Amino acid sequence: MQEKLYFYYTNDLHSDFEQWPRVAAFMKEAKANKEVTGDSCWIVDIGDHVDRVHPIAEAFMGKANVQLMNELDYDIATIGNNEGITLAHHDLFHLYDEANFQVVCANLHSLDGVFPKWLNNSVIIESKQGTKVGVIGLTAPFNDFYELLDWHVSDPYEALAKHLADLKEKTDIIVILSHLGISEDQEIARRFPAIDVIIGGHTHHLLRTGEKVNNSLITAAGKHCAFVGEVILTWDLEHKVLVDKEAYATDITHISKDVSTVQRQSELELAVENILGETVIQTNSVIEVKWFQHTPIMQRLTDKVRTWTKADCAMLNSGLLLDDFPIGNVTYKDIHRICPHPINPCVVELSGNELIEVTRASFTKEFTELKLKGFGFRGEIIGRMVFSGLKVETDFHDDGQEFVKDVTINGQAIEKDKIYTVATADTFTFGRLLPEIAKSKTKNYFVPEFLRDLLAETLREYYGR
Known part of the structure; x- marks a missing residue:
């Protein structure tokens, strides 16, 4: 039987x-x-x-x-x-x-x-x-x-x-x-x-x-x-x-x-409307999000990540924010909708040479236009990288491709063998998106905070009334 x-x-x-x-x-x-x-x-x-x-x-x-x-x-x-x-x-x-x-x-x-x-x-x-x-x-x-x-x-x-x-x-x-x-x-x-x-x-x-x-x-x-x-x-x-x-x-x-x-x-x-419906800020104008252009909100978020983690510099990709913030009340639900990723801030150690290479790689068309799936990312594309603590001078090739001419950190030339602390999204510590970050022997993750928690702080600090 x-x-x-x-x-x-x-x-x-x-x-x-x-x-x-x-x-x-x-x-x-x-x-x-x-x-x-x-x-x-x-x-x-x-x-x-x-x-x-x-x-x-x-x-x-x-x-x-x-x-x-x-x-x-x-x-x-x-x-x-x-x-x-x-x-x-x-x-x-x-x-x-x-x-x-x-x-x-x-x-x-x-x-x-x-x-x-x-x-x-x-x-x-x-x-x-x-x-x-x-x-x-x-x-x-x-x-x-x-x-x-x-x-x-x-x-x-x-x-x-x-x-x-x-x-x-x-x-x-x-x-x-x-x-x-x-x-x-x-x-x-x-x-x-x-x-x-x-x-x-x-x-x-x-x-x-x-x-x-x-x-x-x-x-x-x-x-x-x-x-x-x-x-x-x-x-x-x-x-x-x-x-x-x-x-x-x-x-x-x-x-x-x-x-x-x-x-x-x-x-x-x-x-959910009741739980996440609390107003975080009120705005009189749209807070714009653009994946391929520099925007104030991404710059301020990147600055916040750098100061919050106490890193030497920071870099975040613009594709982390999926939409504009509307006029009027901005709630926790709006913040979640615009930054839904389960991504934590992370600080890695890179040599000056590695930091320059990561910066250069982040400006390539293949990187910025990559349709990323996985590694915690729940958006559409990676988008333009935004920096804090770094000044990146760029130019354009004849074919229109942007490239990095020079990188300085806090007004100083980057020392190629010096070790720098770099704050970024934990996404880049996995896989081969930015190999220098993924291969870094020192990675300090910040948990349980997600990037959207720092985004809420950024909104209150710069846009709240």
Whole structure:
């Protein structure tokens, strides 16, 4: 006799609430069908459900995301870096206090020794026929950020080595909820043959029918819940063996939205107006934002970042601000709309040579017109770089390309071997956008403040009345 076990999952929603009612429709139908057939099923999330780019997530600090998951009867979730490093310690500590589902993350630790009541290393769930499934959660170790917030994320391989053997003795099947990314999932599968399924996320990879690595079936459903994932396990009850593993990702962008979820989100949007509706400043004229031109607001924001971080100089890209500030009342919701990115200020150390090279690179057309996605950036393009503490003299080539002729710092020539502290957006400390910044051995992140918090201070200081 055989039993089928069904897991339906989401990963990397990033607070895309336009898509969430379709997720609700899919999950409700799937669960109803399994109630009719009598099969066991669970709904799980792999992290980055919360993203403070959306005003609902911002206003409720992620707790509305948890409410929406409760309303779909989620069973288990793990956390992603957007839950982990974009919330203050207190906000993450209490994020899942009202969750009706279990939260698993075996490698998240509180540095003060006090752990949230909701945090589990692993959980054991049992099917209607008595088959036991052990579930472990893992998240990516961005400890440069986590430790500033009084958390530590331990090595996921060490966490598995610590918990897997004991859990395997107590269960029939092992499932990992992994917010580590596809490469780490593949390596885990190679190192730990006891794992049956790895449901992944973080790197936004889409595996329509899964991928077999060693003994593990790996699966993931892209990003923003354009797809919903399904894992089907067939267990032989007589011989106590897993005889089949299947994984599918279903495109749900075309299905109808669940009406009750749409209504619920409308109620949350009304609540946002009250929470984020406080006036920050009143203006008599539009505060202009331009992506390819120097503007007073970007200059003042860049100045604020430099003085607030006490750096030698600062640089910010104009694409951080998405729209003009309107005449009249400017609220926190306006500030969030115009600067929605979960981006922190950061100070890096650069040599004079590196600082000059970064400045030159920031004026290239390839850089300013880059349509950036990821690294916390939620805008359209990078835009023109604005500097504070640096005077940059430029000219134009015959083809119209602007180039840097000279750079001075606080009125002095830059010493090529001297080390300077440079404040910027943490975006540039990742990837290869500005390699000198990304490769800097000294990076000091400022958390939990986002750039928009400094933007609010800038508005009050220069435009308030």
